[in-house]
Amino acid sequence: MRYVSTRGQAPVLSFEEAMLTGLARDGGLYLPEAIPHMAPAEIAALAGLSYEEAAFRVMRPYIGDAFTDAEFEAIIARAYAGFTHAARAPLVQLGPNHHLLELFHGPTLAFKDFAMQLIGQLFEAALKRNGKRVCIVGATSGDTGSAAIEAFRGLEAVDVFILYPQGRVSEVQRRQMSTPAEDNVHALAVEGHFDDCQARVKDMFNDFEFRDAVGLAGVNSINWARVLAQVVYYFTSAVSLGAPHREVSFTVPTGNFGDIFAGYIAKRMGLPIARLVVATNQNDILHRCLSNAEYRPDGVIPSISPSMDIQVSSNFERALFEAYGRDGSAVAQLMEELKAGGFTVSQGALQTLQENFDSGRCDENQTRAAIRRTWDTTGELLCPHSAIGVHVAEEHMVPVVPMITLATAHPAKFPAAVEEASGQHPPLPSHMADLYERSERITEVENDLGAIETLIKERTAH
Numbered sequence: 001m002r003y004v005s006t007r008g009q010a011p012v013l014s015f016e017e018a019m020l021t022g023l024a025r026d027g028g029l030y031l032p033e034a035i036p037h038m039a040p041a042e043i044a045a046l047a048g049l050s051y052e053e054a055a056f057r058v059m060r061p062y063i064g065d066a067f068t069d070a071e072f073e074a075i076i077a078r079a080y081a082g083f084t085h086a087a088r089a090p091l092v093q094l095g096p097n098h099h100l101l102e103l104f105h106g107p108t109l110a111f112k113d114f115a116m117q118l119i120g121q122l123f124e125a126a127l128k129r130n131g132k133r134v135c136i137v138g139a140t141s142g143d144t145g146s147a148a149i150e151a152f153r154g155l156e157a158v159d160v161f162i163l164y165p166q167g168r169v170s171e172v173q174r175r176q177m178s179t180p181a182e183d184n185v186h187a188l189a190v191e192g193h194f195d196d197c198q199a200r201v202k203d204m205f206n207d208f209e210f211r212d213a214v215g216l217a218g219v220n221s222i223n224w225a226r227v228l229a230q231v232v233y234y235f236t237s238a239v240s241l242g243a244p245h246r247e248v249s250f251t252v253p254t255g256n257f258g259d260i261f262a263g264y265i266a267k268r269m270g271l272p273i274a275r276l277v278v279a280t281n282q283n284d285i286l287h288r289c290l291s292n293a294e295y296r297p298d299g300v301i302p303s304i305s306p307s308m309d310i311q312v313s314s315n316f317e318r319a320l321f322e323a324y325g326r327d328g329s330a331v332a333q334l335m336e337e338l339k340a341g342g343f344t345v346s347q348g349a350l351q352t353l354q355e356n357f358d359s360g361r362c363d364e365n366q367t368r369a370a371i372r373r374t375w376d377t378t379g380e381l382l383c384p385h386s387a388i389g390v391h392v393a394e395e396h397m398v399p400v401v402p403m404i405t406l407a408t409a410h411p412a413k414f415p416a417a418v419e420e421a422s423g424q425h426p427p428l429p430s431h432m433a434d435l436y437e438r439s440e441r442i443t444e445v446e447n448d449l450g451a452i453e454t455l456i457k458e459r460t461a462h
């Protein structure tokens with residue numbers, strides 16, 4: 001399996017190379033040259049398997065010869081051993097035709113753990129084999145950073161630097177990043193928004209001298225291996241509701257478009273998905289673009305769903321690449337226009353996007369109302385992100401086709417917003433009940449490329 005860049009100018013890579021690299025050298029994102037297909041009988045055969053067995057079957061075609069079957073099985077087993085639910089991604093029912101896919105039973109209580117725990121084990125196995133060391137740099141709106149630090153803490157061949165917007169992540173998120181004591185992990189508080197953090201990370205990847213000097217690797221949702229890990233739960237949940245004999249739809253709380261893009265990949269692989277619904281908060285650039293073709297970031301308004309406070313949605317580039325018939329130069333052109341303020345998706349590409357994706361927006365009051373309503377009618381306490389999914393899903397339900405809404409984080413990650421909306425205080429699970437007592441380690445840094453690079457060079461000079 002070979003991987004190509006969405007901008008068409010970077011070298012074609014193997015799975016292992018694409019994983020260790022993250023962002024392509026032409027600024028693009030890697031995608032498989034061809035998307036493997038699973039026959040209905042192969043999909044049906046996933047029924048009743050453990051999550052790990054299903055994960056192996058869904059992801060195996062993408063790995064090529066990077067790992068033997070036995071190695072890959074062991075990697076998957078280690079990745080999901082720290083989850084606290086035997087099903088890993090259990091489904092619960094919210095209403096007659098509406099199901100919630102709980103993706104928050106991993107070590108940092110958000111769906112990011114599904115990909116990050118796997119990628120930690122993949123990196124460890126690959127680097128040990130070739131005796132290399134890498135420096136992982138990532139930007140986070142809260143959950144990616146905590147998941148990355150948790151997945152890589154204490155690993156030998158990896159340093160991790162996570163840039164987060166100071167004062168704009170929840171206290172639980174911040175503590176999950178700042179309390180691990182291992183000295184290979186570093187939480188950097190940047191003055192600015194998530195989009196600033198993400199822009200600085202992209203700048204570092206485009207500074208080839210720095211990139212090569214420190215052995216930069218990316219684990220943001222642009223990393224293909226992360227998208228791949230997320231494809232699995234679309235299969236396991238759909239199969240448990242009757243796929244491939246029955247169609248299902250998904251609604252996905254969306255920011256960087258990584259999670260929903262994994263759903264699109266599942267569909268392309270042959271999973272019978274009727275609709276993929278993008279749910280946004282008040283930072284609704286994706287909803288607007290999917291409605292009227294205009295993609296113009298106009299500033300982030302902080303919300304109670306901070307992990308979705310995003311206006312530059314990096315994985316959307318992958319969807320554009322597909323919508324433009326895999327024309328890398330067309331995508332490169334759009335990204336140039338984005339630097340100058342925004343772009344308009346062509347009529348043909350918009351039509352292709354709309355064939356695959358629906359979208360909806362949920363404002364702050366609607367988010368709180370969805371938390372309260374769901375608590376009152378089902379006893380399920382939703383985090384604000386998941387509540388946005390539930391609100392938008394309810395607008396897109398059709399008879400017969402079951403709707404699966406992705407619950408992307410545990411309510412205890414956002415206790416203030418959840419309590420205000422529902423009157424219920426969501427307790428932390430027992431394995432992290434002492435989080436508020438652990439001591440913190442944070443480095444403040446200017447929103448300046450030079451300052452950030454200097455700091456990383458100093459800390460990685462072993």
Ligand SMILES: *Cc1c(COP(=O)(O)O)cnc(C)c1O
Binds near residue numbers: 143255409
């Ligand atoms: C990251 C995140 C999202 C958005 O997912 P994307 O893949 O960036 O679209 C939604 N909810 C929560 C809780 C998250 O952590």
